[in-house]
Amino acid sequence: xxxxxxxxxxxxxSVRPRGRLNGREIRFISSKTRRSAAFGLxxxxxxxxRRMVSERRFHLAQVNIALPREPLDTPLLADxxxxxxxxxxxxxxxxxxxxxxxxxxxxxxxxxAFGDERLIVNLSVWESLEALRAFVYSHREHLAALRxxxxxxxxxxDSSVVLWWVPAGxxxxxxxxxxxxAALRSNGPAPEAFSFRESFAPPPHDGRxxxxxxxxxRALCPAGD
Numbered sequence: 001x002x003x004x005x006x007x008x009x010x011x012x013x014s015v016r017p018r019g020r021l022n023g024r025e026i027r028f029i030s031s032k033t034r035r036s037a038a039f040g041l042x043x044x045x046x047x048x049x050r051r052m053v054s055e056r057r058f059h060l061a062q063v064n065i066a067l068p069r070e071p072l073d074t075p076l077l078a079d080x081x082x083x084x085x086x087x088x089x090x091x092x093x094x095x096x097x098x099x100x101x102x103x104x105x106x107x108x109x110x111x112x113a114f115g116d117e118r119l120i121v122n123l124s125v126w127e128s129l130e131a132l133r134a135f136v137y138s139h140r141e142h143l144a145a146l147r148x149x150x151x152x153x154x155x156x157x158d159s160s161v162v163l164w165w166v167p168a169g170x171x172x173x174x175x176x177x178x179x180x181x182a183a184l185r186s187n188g189p190a191p192e193a194f195s196f197r198e199s200f201a202p203p204p205h206d207g208r209x210x211x212x213x214x215x216x217x218r219a220l221c222p223a224g225d
Contacts, residue, residue, distance in 0.1 A: 098127055100125075108120075129199055194213070
């Protein structure tokens with residue numbers, strides 16, 4: 001009797017043109033993934049399973065903005081510009097990556113938003129908070145760039161990073177990101193807009209939103225933020 005074959009599905013990044021912003025073509029860079037469902041689990045495994053189902057219904061969007069100390073074509077920012085392609089490639093290859101905003105240049109440094117043409121915008125979507133956190137604070141290429149953040153960028157007086165849940169398949173716009181960051185700055189962390197330090201679970205199935213914040217008191221950022 002021949003051994004049964006096992007099919008293994010590999011995810012592959014896809015790049016799709018999706019319009020223009022600031023006169024440049026915007027590409028939606030994403031990676032489609034397949035997951036298997038588990039059945040017959042009991043508590044507390046049942047609770048974990050329900051949370052996984054909720055996270056499959058929702059993905060995590062994030063935007064962070066940065067103000068360079070000098071223009072991108074100056075020597076001070078040369079190492080940052082050189083790191084863009086490898087860091088973006090590392091993000092796309094990371095577990096849980098879904099999508100990132102990019103122009104035809106392959107990054108989003110030409111996107112102008114948030115009321116200041118000098119700002120750099122990074123907008124992406126991930127399968128979960130854990131996946132995003134693992135890349136941001138554990139991936140070698142990104143950590144190397146993060147450690148030099150204060151060398152390259154000004155310290156902003158208010159929040160520069162915001163996270164929020166979006167329905168799976170949704171691709172947030174820059175306007176949406178601006179609104180979420182404004183909400184965080186005005187109201188502090190809440191289910192609609194939160195931070196790594198104080199986060200919230202995805203929206204529940206039953207519509208009764210009684211989510212409490214999850215506070216992470218660890219010192220994660222090597223730049224001291």
